[in-house]
Every structure is written in structure tokens, then in C-alpha cells.
Amino acid sequence: MPSKERCQCYLGLFLTPCIIGLVVWLTIRSSPPDFSIHKFTVPALNQTSLDFKNSTTINATISFEAKLKNENKEKGIYYDTLNLALYYYYEKNLSFLPIGNLSLPPFYQGREKTATRSNNTQTHGVPWDYARMKASDGNKSKAPALFRVNLETKVRYKSLLWKSKRHKISESVNITVDDQGKSCANSLHFKYLLLSNQVTSTVVGMVLSSGILLLL
């Protein structure tokens, strides 16, 4: 065989499994769920409510409503307990103070489904005098309060034949609360990084499937 043809032959032998591997990867890959917070309410910062000026009756409850969306066409998602840690941004010393923890129970979500979950908690350690002063009349133009929600959970993807191992999700979102005690944006989306262990496993999968095809 002339060397040019042999070279093309090797190239074909190398490329075909790569292309097949890519197609397989595009078919089996999983997208992480989309998590967003739609309502985040802090009644203590609602200056239209009657007891806003009455500091003896601070309602330290924070409540929220979250939406979880599984965008995978082929896979269901098993969520472990979703742990949410709440923080208040204290501008005086530029730090996020931990004010409470919340959780949502584990559940299974079918493909292309959307679920709504809500919960509330009594917070501790919010400097309410300061926060309420910032939310009051004279300071309307400024963003009255900044909170942060940190989400931590693990998910498993379920396809027809197998269930994946647990993938860790850990993300934070800033939430600005206005002087009505509600979040300014309608929906605050967590942005997911591509999960590193997912990348590793798909690369290993691609190499393995290429290798097997090369042997055939």
C-alpha cells in the first residue's frame, strides 16, 4: 500500500471512533437542573406594613419560593436534600452574616418537568435596626438590603438503563430586597459551573468507547 493511502487509512481509523464517541457523548450527557428563586420575602423590611415602625414586633421570618427545572429530554433527576444557607450582607463591616438555614426534602423529578417548592424560617442575627433604617423612607433610592442564598445538594441522573453517581452542586446567588420586603428581581437564577466529575467521566467514557471501537 502506498504510504499516502496508509496514512489516510490510519486517519480514518482514528477519526471514526472519535466522531462516534462525540455522538454518544452528545446523546448521554446530562444537564444540571436549573434552580431559581422566584419569591423571597422579608416581612420585617416591608415599610408599608403596619408594624414597620414598631421595633418590639419584628417578624424575623424569611420565606421563599423556588423553581426547579429538569431540562434533560432523556433523564430523570433524583435530588438529595437541598440545603439552603441564608446570609445578610452587613455593609458596616462588608461581611455576609449567617442568619439561618433551610432545606427542601429529597425528591425525584421526571424528564422535562418543573417543580415548585417553598419553605420559611425564623432568622437569627440580622441587625434589624440597621436593615430597617436602610429600608425606611429617606433611603428609597438605595438598594435597601442584600441577602445571599447558598444552595448545596447532590443529584443523580436516571436514564432508561442506569442511575448515575451523585454529582455535587454548590452555588450562591445575591438577592436584593426592596422596601416592600420582597426580592427586586422576579427570578434569580443560580448559574451552574460544568460539574467537574461529570466532565471527567464523559472524557473517560469517550476514550474507552474509542478504544473499544479501535479494537474491533
Ligand SMILES: *[C@@H]1O[C@H](CO)[C@@H](O)[C@H](O)[C@H]1NC(C)=O
Ligand atoms: C407589605 O405590607 C402591606 C401592608 O400590610 C401588604 O399589603 C403587602 O402585601 C406587603 N408586602 C409583601 C411583599 O409582603
Ligand SMILES: *[C@@H]1O[C@H](CO)[C@@H](O)[C@H](O)[C@H]1NC(C)=O
Ligand atoms: C408595638 O407592638 C406592641 C406589641 O404588639 C404593642 O403593645 C405596642 O402598642 C406597639 N406600639 C406601637 C407604637 O404601635
Ligand SMILES: *[C@@H]1O[C@H](CO)[C@@H](O)[C@H](O)[C@H]1NC(C)=O
Ligand atoms: C411573619 O410573617 C409571615 C409571612 O408573612 C407570616 O406567615 C407569620 O404569621 C408572621 N409571624 C408573626 C409572628 O407575625
Ligand SMILES: *[C@@H]1O[C@H](CO)[C@@H](O)[C@H](O)[C@H]1NC(C)=O
Ligand atoms: C461583622 O459584624 C457582625 C455584627 O456585629 C459580627 O457578628 C461579625 O462577626 C462581623 N464580621 C467581621 C468579619 O468582622
Ligand SMILES: *[C@@H]1O[C@H](CO)[C@@H](O)[C@H](O)[C@H]1NC(C)=O
Ligand atoms: C447553618 O448550618 C451550618 C452547618 O450545618 C451551621 O454551622 C450554622 O451554624 C447554621 N447557621 C445558622 C444561622 O443556623
Ligand SMILES: *[C@@H]1O[C@H](CO)[C@@H](O)[C@H](O)[C@H]1NC(C)=O
Ligand atoms: C423547611 O426547612 C426546615 C429546616 O431545614 C426543614 O426541617 C423542613 O423540613 C423544611 N420544610 C419543608 C416543607 O421543606
Ligand SMILES: *[C@@H]1O[C@H](CO)[C@@H](O)[C@H](O)[C@H]1NC(C)=O
Ligand atoms: C439613611 O441611611 C443612612 C445610613 O446609610 C442613615 O444615616 C440615615 O439616617 C438614613 N435615613 C433615614 C431617613 O432613615
Ligand SMILES: *[C@@H]1O[C@H](CO)[C@@H](O)[C@H](O)[C@H]1NC(C)=O
Ligand atoms: C454579591 O454581593 C457582594 C457584595 O456586594 C459582591 O461582592 C459580590 O460580587 C456579589 N456576587 C454576585 C455574584 O453578584
